[in-house]
Every structure is written in structure tokens, then in C-alpha cells.
Amino acid sequence: MPAETPEERELERKRVELARLTDRLAELESELTTLQIQLAAFEERYLQQVGRRYAELDAILADIAVIEAAEAPLSSELHARAEAAKERARASDEAVRGLSNQACRTVPDPALKALFRQVAKQIHPDLATDDVERLRREELMREANLAYAAGDRDRLQRVLHEWQTDPAAVTADGTAGELVRIIRRIAQTERRISELERRLEEVKSSDLFHLMMDTEKAKRQNRDLLSEMAREIDKQIAAARARLGRLRGACA
Numbered sequence: 001m002p003a004e005t006p007e008e009r010e011l012e013r014k015r016v017e018l019a020r021l022t023d024r025l026a027e028l029e030s031e032l033t034t035l036q037i038q039l040a041a042f043e044e045r046y047l048q049q050v051g052r053r054y055a056e057l058d059a060i061l062a063d064i065a066v067i068e069a070a071e072a073p074l075s076s077e078l079h080a081r082a083e084a085a086k087e088r089a090r091a092s093d094e095a096v097r098g099l100s101n102q103a104c105r106t107v108p109d110p111a112l113k114a115l116f117r118q119v120a121k122q123i124h125p126d127l128a129t130d131d132v133e134r135l136r137r138e139e140l141m142r143e144a145n146l147a148y149a150a151g152d153r154d155r156l157q158r159v160l161h162e163w164q165t166d167p168a169a170v171t172a173d174g175t176a177g178e179l180v181r182i183i184r185r186i187a188q189t190e191r192r193i194s195e196l197e198r199r200l201e202e203v204k205s206s207d208l209f210h211l212m213m214d215t216e217k218a219k220r221q222n223r224d225l226l227s228e229m230a231r232e233i234d235k236q237i238a239a240a241r242a243r244l245g246r247l248r249g250a251c252a
Contacts, residue, residue, distance in 0.1 A: 011175055011178060017186060018182050025120070025192055026120040027117065028193060028197065029117075030113055032199060032200050033148060035204075039206075050230055053230055053233040058088050062082070062086045063244055065086070066086070068082070109151075115156055115160070122163060123163045126192040127189065144159045
């Protein structure tokens with residue numbers, strides 16, 4: 001059996017390196033997508049339980065600000081406060097009304113997550129070696145992301161099968177050419193890993209993520225943080241309604 005050439009030994013080392021990086025890339029892709037789905041589902045819960053109440057409170061406070069501004073027509077501060085209150089109420093209302101246009105999201109189960117990771121590991125666009133292959137991979141990866149977000153296992157499996165039977169999935173022969181392709185894939189994969197790590201850090205530094213973590217921590221303590229917030233806002237709504245009633249009574 002002929003001894004391995006230096007090129008063949010280097011190719012094997014690069015294959016091992018690429019396999020490690022591809023595993024890390026798939027792991028990060030899965031983590032980011034899963035976290036985005038979790039945050040979207042949590043945001044809907046938050047808007048349902050807390051956001052709707054904030055929208056109601058903002059609307060009442062806007063009415064109060066408008067009445068106070070009308071009673072002091074020369075006060076630019078009160079008029080500016082009234083405009084800001086109306087804008088806040090409008091934004092809160094739009095955020096809540098957007099719920100009716102969103103499908104209910106569920107957190108993916110571990111088996112679906114594992115399947116998605118397998119798909120990402122095989123067809124991720126950053127594994128492409130030319131523009132044509134990248135376009136094909138991007139098309140399939142978009143389909144995979146949609147299937148994963150929808151919790152559609154069959155659709156995700158079809159994406160994987162479509163790639164595995166695609167001619168673009170076949171690698172060409174030749175040690176030198178393969179070595180060049182793998183070196184390029186390593187560079188692409190490293191860039192994508194850095195980008196995903198940055199995006200994950202951004203998501204994990206968001207207020208919504210911290211609120212979700214606080215809610216999970218409270219749950220482990222047998223507390224429902226969102227319900228606690230809702231009850232507190234209900235008190236503020238009651239106080240604001242009483243104040244609005246007094247103002248309207250004084251203006252009558």
C-alpha cells in the first residue's frame with residue numbers, strides 16, 4: 001500500500017478540522033434559531049398577559065393627558081406630554097393588535113432540534129464552494145428554517161432528502177482540488193461561526209431575553225412572574241380610571 005503523500009495527510013487534517021467546525025456551526029445555528037422561536041413565543045405570552053394591560057393603561061393615561069392639556073391651553077409642556085402619551089398608546093395598541101396576525105408558536109422538541117441540526121450540518125450555505133451551490137443551499141436552508149419554526153418534521157425531513165439526492169451534494173475527486181475546497185470551506189465556516197456568536201450575544205443581551213430568563217427563574221420558584229406583573233398593572237389601571245373619572249366629572 002503506497003504511503004500517504006503530504007497533500008493527503010494535510011487533506012485528512014483539514015477534513016477533521018472542517019468536521020469540528022461544521023459541528024460547531026450546526027450547533028450555533030440550531031441554538032440561535034431555537035432561541036428566536038422561544039423568544040417569539042414568550043413575547044406573544046407577554047403581550048397577551050401584560051401587553052394588553054399596558055395598552056389599556058396607556059390609552060387611559062393618554063385621555064388624562066389630553067384633558068389636562070385642554071385645561072391649560074397655553075402650557076406647551078402639557079401639550080407635548082399629551083402628544084407623547086397618545087403616541088405611546090398608539091404604539092402599545094399596534095403591538096397588541098399584531099397578535100391576531102401571528103400564528104401560535106411552540107418551542108421545538110429535542111428530536112426536531114436534532115433533525116434541524118443535522119440539516120444545518122449538511123446544507124448550510126457557508127459550506128458552498130461556488131455561487132451556484134451557495135444559491136441552492138440558501139434556498140433549501142430557508143425552507144428548513146420555515147419548517148423548523150413551524151414544527152413540521154416531515155417538511156424538514158423532505159428538505160434533508162432533497163439535498164442528499166441533489167447532484168450538488170456530490171464532491172469531485174482529486175486530492176489537490178479537494179484540499180483547496182476544504183480550506184475555503186474552513187474559512188467560510190469560521191466567518192459564519194463568528195457572526196452567529198455575535199448574533200447570539202446580541203439576543204442574549206436584549207431586555208426580552210432577560211425577562212424570559214427572569215420568568216423561567218420565577219417558575220422554578222413556583223411563581224408566575226407575568227401574572228404578578230398583570231395584577232400590578234390592573235391596580236394601575238383602576239387608579240388611572242378613577243383619576244380619569246374625576247377629571248371628566250370636573251369638566252362636566
